[in-house]
Amino acid sequence: xxxxxxxxxxxxxxxxxxxxxxxxxxxxxxxxxxxxxxxxxxxxxxxxxxxxxxxxxxxxxxxxxxxxxxxxxxxxxxxxxxxxxxxxxxxxxxxxxxxxxxxxxxxxxxxxxxxxxxxxxxxxxxxxxxxxxxxxxxxxxxxxxxxxxxxxxxxxxxxxxxxxxxxxxxxxxxxxxxxxxxxxxxxxxxxxxxxxxxxxxxxxxxxxxxxxxxxxxxxxxxxxxxxxxxxxxxxxxxxxxxxxxxxxxxxxxxxxxxxxxxxxxxxxxxxxxxxxxxxxxxxxxxxxxxxxxxxxxxxxxxxxxxxxxxxxxxxxxxxxxxxxxxxxxxxxxxxxxxxxxxxxxxxxxxxxxxxxxxxxxxxxxxxxxxxxxxxxxxxxxxxxxxxxxxxxxxxxxxxxxxxxxxxxxxxxxxxxxxxxxxxxxxxxxxxxxxxxxxxxxxxxxxxxxxxxxxxxxxxxxxxxxxxxxxxxxxxxxxxxxxxxxxxxxxxxxxxxxxxxxxxxxxxxxx
Ligand SMILES: Cc1cc2nc3c(=O)[nH]c(=O)nc-3n(C[C@H](O)[C@H](O)[C@H](O)COP(=O)(O)OP(=O)(O)OC[C@H]3O[C@@H](n4cnc5c(N)ncnc54)[C@H](O)[C@@H]3O)c2cc1C
Numbered sequence: 001x002x003x004x005x006x007x008x009x010x011x012x013x014x015x016x017x018x019x020x021x022x023x024x025x026x027x028x029x030x031x032x033x034x035x036x037x038x039x040x041x042x043x044x045x046x047x048x049x050x051x052x053x054x055x056x057x058x059x060x061x062x063x064x065x066x067x068x069x070x071x072x073x074x075x076x077x078x079x080x081x082x083x084x085x086x087x088x089x090x091x092x093x094x095x096x097x098x099x100x101x102x103x104x105x106x107x108x109x110x111x112x113x114x115x116x117x118x119x120x121x122x123x124x125x126x127x128x129x130x131x132x133x134x135x136x137x138x139x140x141x142x143x144x145x146x147x148x149x150x151x152x153x154x155x156x157x158x159x160x161x162x163x164x165x166x167x168x169x170x171x172x173x174x175x176x177x178x179x180x181x182x183x184x185x186x187x188x189x190x191x192x193x194x195x196x197x198x199x200x201x202x203x204x205x206x207x208x209x210x211x212x213x214x215x216x217x218x219x220x221x222x223x224x225x226x227x228x229x230x231x232x233x234x235x236x237x238x239x240x241x242x243x244x245x246x247x248x249x250x251x252x253x254x255x256x257x258x259x260x261x262x263x264x265x266x267x268x269x270x271x272x273x274x275x276x277x278x279x280x281x282x283x284x285x286x287x288x289x290x291x292x293x294x295x296x297x298x299x300x301x302x303x304x305x306x307x308x309x310x311x312x313x314x315x316x317x318x319x320x321x322x323x324x325x326x327x328x329x330x331x332x333x334x335x336x337x338x339x340x341x342x343x344x345x346x347x348x349x350x351x352x353x354x355x356x357x358x359x360x361x362x363x364x365x366x367x368x369x370x371x372x373x374x375x376x377x378x379x380x381x382x383x384x385x386x387x388x389x390x391x392x393x394x395x396x397x398x399x400x401x402x403x404x405x406x407x408x409x410x411x412x413x414x415x416x417x418x419x420x421x422x423x424x425x426x427x428x429x430x431x432x433x434x435x436x437x438x439x440x441x442x443x444x445x446x447x448x449x450x451x452x453x454x455x456x457x458x459x460x461x462x463x464x465x466x467x468x469x470x471x472x473x474x475x476x477x478x479x480x481x482x483x484x485x486x487x488x489x490x491x492x493x494x495x496x497x498x499x500x501x502x503x504x505x506x507x508x509x510x
Contacts, residue, residue, distance in 0.1 A: 070163070105150060137235050141244075197341055301412070302318075358457075363458065420460025
């Protein structure tokens with residue numbers, strides 16, 4: 001197998017991380033957030049937990065008499081603090097005066113994830129394990145999916161309740177569904193939405209089709225849910241067994257993943273690194289977010305999506321911190337909260353309620369019809385997945401965006417829509433376009449394999465959460481974008497120069 005590619009820096013943002021964020025001031029920032037938790041409550045036992053964040057799957061609600069511990073089955077939200085699922089598990093453990101365990105069940109392969117994403121996940125978990133240790137909470141890395149390995153583990157260790165977090169995607173949902181049938185029937189099994197501010201099942205009880213409608217639903221509930229967190233505290237009950245030792249590097253090496261797509265350099269995994277990026281966003285980039293976020297040559301975005309995706313920072317914590325700047329940078333704060341709350345939570349709604357969230361059947365009727373009508377339209381260019389992967393199209397802007405994705409592991413947000421739409425324009429069918437876009441996004445993007453990614457690809461290629469436009473070839477009534485449109489928004493030459501996309505001579509794929 002080829003050796004991992006060299007780690008890549010994010011060209012736009014890398015400089016800014018070095019400048020201002022001195023060690024002590026980052027420590028102050030992190031400590032201040034911790035103080036806010038401590039002011040909120042001494043521990044989760046003194047906090048009025050919002051019950052609507054919770055779904056109880058089991059018939060039983062009380063832990064059995066033999067209970068010697070509670071387990072948090074960590075999956076999507078890989079952090080200790082600001083994690084409602086973790087807090088709920090600690091609440092149960094404190095109430096029942098038993099030890100608290102965290103289990104992460106690591107699968108060998110996950111969708112089209114490459115070494116890049118497994119590296120980020122596992123290095124992040126290593127930091128979670130260290131933080132747990134300080135809090136007298138036991139962290140276990142189990143090999144295999146939760147539905148396969150946890151049922152016996154729970155019996156072996158006399159676990160009295162299981163708390164899991166929430167992920168609307170198909171595979172993690174199937175783990176939870178299978179586990180429901182496999183866990184001992186006398187063990188309460190509870191799910192907590194630790195990813196969304198307004199729990200997905202509370203925000204709406206069905207699929208929401210427009211951003212406007214989601215905004216209304218979220219805003220009407222935000223005050224109730226956008227609250228501070230109490231701390232996860234040092235756990236007072238000690239387990240009588242210790243976790244198996246973990247070989248973290250081996251855990252990375254042994255994944256079945258493309259090792260030619262190596263780790264990224266501009267974003268390091270873990271909560272502290274996320275806080276560092278949040279701090280630099282608040283201090284430097286937030287002020288220009290409203291005006292410059294759509295220009296991919298500017299450094300105006302939060303860049304937080306890797307940590308959001310792996311649950312290494314809570315969107316709720318970020319929203320609380322950003323909100324504090326509302327008087328200073330009103331427009332920027334509003335623009336950021338719109339994407340980080342409304343748009344982000346809309347994509348969880350989409351994947352939760354639409355089983356076809358990653359194929360054409362998941363598009364609205366008008367879009368399915370119009371794309372079908374134009375299925376056989378003549379395409380001016382047709383590229384294979386390989387040509388697209390290697391950024392070998394005739395379009396230097398698209399190629400530059402693809403190179404940014406491959407080399408840095410994150411494409412700028414404002415260019416992702418153009419990138420997706422050109423894949424529709426240059427492939428044999430909308431089905432191929434969607435398949436290729438999702439593959440490229442899942443394989444190379446550090447924040448890929450996420451509801452945001454599926455909804456993003458579905459939006460650009462089949463118009464979900466969008467309206468219909470004037471009919472044209474290939475796209476039908478799905479919104480179109482072109483090179484000249486981008487030219488009006490930003491300096492394409494600067495972007496191309498930065499990422500090095502060339503204008504390749506067109507070679508027909510046929
Ligand atoms: C084709 C396509 C593919 C995409 N793939 C992904 C993906 O794999 N993972 C991913 O997290 N996002 C994806 N997005 C959405 C968006 O482009 C990214 O969330 C954003 O660029 C992440 O960078 P940031 O954190 O610096 O953004 P910021 O602008 O700082 O936004 C902060 C956060 O808000 C959320 N957000 C921003 N824009 C959107 C949006 N349009 N929809 C939903 N949530 C949003 C994200 O959680 C983001 O991290 C995709 C969009 C498109 C059109």
